[in-house]
Amino acid sequence: MMNKEEFIQLLQDKKYKTAQNILSEMNDMDTAAFLEELDAKECALAFRLISKEKAADVFSCMNSKMQTFLVDMFSETELKELLDDLYMDDTVDMLEDLPANLVTRILKNLDSTKRSTINKLLKYPEDSAGSIMTTEYVTLKKTMTVKQAMNHIKEIGIHKETIYTCYVTENKRLMGIVTAKSLMTSDDNENITNLMNTNIISVHTHTDQEQVAHLFRKYDLIAMPVLDSDGCLVGIVTFDDAMDVMVDETNEDISRMAAMEPNEKTYFETTVWQQAKHRILWLLVLMFSATITGSIITRYENAFSAVPLLVSFIPMLMDTGGNCGSQSSTLIIRGLALGEIHFKEIFKVMFKEFRISLIVGSILAAANGLRIFIQYQNFNIAIVVALSLMVVVIVAKLIGCILPLFANKFGVDPAIMASPLITTIVDTCSILVYFNIAVHVFNIVV
Template sequence: MHENYDEALLLELVKNKQFRALRAHLDEMNEVDIAEFLDELEPDQQVVVFRLLPKDVAADVFTYLEDSEDQEKIINALSDKELREVLDELYLDDTVDIIEDMPANMVSRILRNTDASTRSQINQLLKYPEDSAGSIMTTEFIYLHPNATVEESFARIRKVGLDKETVYTCYVTQNRVLLGVVTVKTLLLSPYETKIKDIMETKVISVTTHEDKEDVAQMFSKYDLSALPVVDGENRLVGIITFDDAMDVMEEEATEDFEKMAAILPGDKPYLKTSVFETWRSRIPWLLMLMLSATFSGMIITHFEGALAACVVLTSFITMLSGTGGNSGSQSSVAVIRALSLGEVEFSDMLAVVWKELRVALLCGVCLAAANFVKMMLVDRMLMHNPQVTVPVALVVCLTLMCTVVCAKIVGCTLPMAAEKIGIDPAVMAAPFITTVVDALSLLIYFGIATEILGI
């Protein structure tokens, strides 16, 4: 919770139905904080407090509510007139975002309470694929004519700017074709009689409606943009994507990647709002798959049961080897997945990535093997007086450690790149999956080296 408002005081005012005092406090609060406060209330209390808000504030608060179920409950409680007032204050892309998470009957009610023009634009935006630029754009932008003067353009901005998502960046079009872009700063610093075509920037960075929204979000960071125009196949301006929409995409994609890397099916609800059953359902498929795949490690150990019986001390180092291998693979996979998501590497860079990770693995492997050899001789043999820890045994463990680190890092960097090449999210090839693969490899290497050196 933020410390710029007293949650306990507000809850007390709601409980005692002191709505006049509550409204005074709400008037001083930011819309984001009001939305967080509403999340703490019971459904019937949420509706009561929501009705206290001015309609323009209520619309902003509505978009900041984290849980679509809270939005749905509020919509159910509002009359058609109240709902229409809230929808009139919402930007078009926010309305579309809300509709996408609503059941069919709720969508019908929302569309019934919008005018024909807005309804047509909403339906158009809903037709775009979920992961496309078109699905996150808004059609509420300011466009100027190239032959208009600065004075005429200011008059237009004042006339139509109130309902637009941004007024700082204006787009220059003729017959809807995107010609250039001009900022309000440029307009303010130019003489009134100047033509827009003489001051507009013609090198405009734009995207098409079907471009992947994650790639679009990365462009905001790459080019330091506040807004990005979206065009169709004939370079006609159909919408813009603003920085806040790009940030939402980045947060959504980062959360999804974290969940996949932790072997959890992605969800769209806040943690505390997700039921125990839903949480179980998102985790159990991966756990089942990883559990079954881990049986390969058990089969390998069973196969070499005789070798373990001949040299029991080898058993005590299996966990360390598997753990180090898994950690090494995870380091490489996380680094490569991040590089892939930022566009720093692609599949064609596979050899360069493998060559780099191979050198890193050799350095890491040598350091770990040397440290482990010293530890086994000093701690295991001398301090703990374990006569089974001989130099040949230590050599087996250290050679295995070095080979395992090399294999783990190669697997960790190649699997995510291969996954992206065949159209699978690279985040899937993260810690749990790679650890399972490396566990099996480390055991095969371990017993192979032990057989050769110890003759078991």
């Protein structure tokens, strides 16, 4: 791929034909990424060099900031040509990120049919199947033969987002699906009814988009039909949109697992103030919740005075408990996301985590207890720390598996129950367990 400086030099030397040839040989996504690296003026000039057939695909791959700039810069003719070639779902995605004045301008450049369709798509709830579907798909009739179906696809397929899966409908109701492979490998006179698959995996317009992505992953689909409340086919979700959902959901979960508010913008697109705002709320909550741990420690001042060495093991216990809880919660959250674990299996999960904690806790307790005894020659302290570790690991792993399951049960994102929150809860439990055991072993009056 040509580097940016060489390409800019071509534009400055007005060698537009050479620059056009370079862009035509690049993949659409690579072209979009390359143009985004250019300055605004250079990007606008380079985009105009892209062929009409390729321009819409490149535009749909660009980030919202660059799309906004280009739409604002386009003439009415250029804008109309772009909108004519953009797929419906890409148009809707673009409109959701554009300023209101540009949305109004775009809608004015659409015909009444497209405008009506886009308005319907924009009204579907965010994160629903309806909000990510496209209305550009191939429909066939049951009465068609393979030859008639192929002629129909050749006639209208160029304007559809996918032709690999075709949908057999009757009065707008979905009767079955036919793959391009079936059509191309069957006799011309074969009836569509004999080829269509009636065992259809479909979703409704209000189905959560995360559930849609899960079905794509589970059934290895290329496209999935979307039905309205009357059971009529109103659109399809394609694999690329499902992949975008998976990426967005993963990014959202990563943010929440790190105790931050999800953010759709990239790291450098987000201002310092916005970054701080997304992080500060959870940090405040976790900071003030940590005062509970401080209050508990203060309550056991007599234990410190009697055996000062006890204080030195607090960080190790708290860190071990937090790490054990985080391990369990991460695995449970992953299982929930993939549909491998359900709330009804909570006792099965708890029993498994309990058995794991017995093994892990025993090894950690034995190793640390032996180390402490050798280092300090104090059997009582070794017993206190070993027993505390054993109990802390058990408690931490149970908390780590229970909280995400309950969060999911009550409609809360399980990722919220990940590392920071669970660590804070486990820290409190660790201190309570540790000092209660120490008080009883050393016969300290609190």
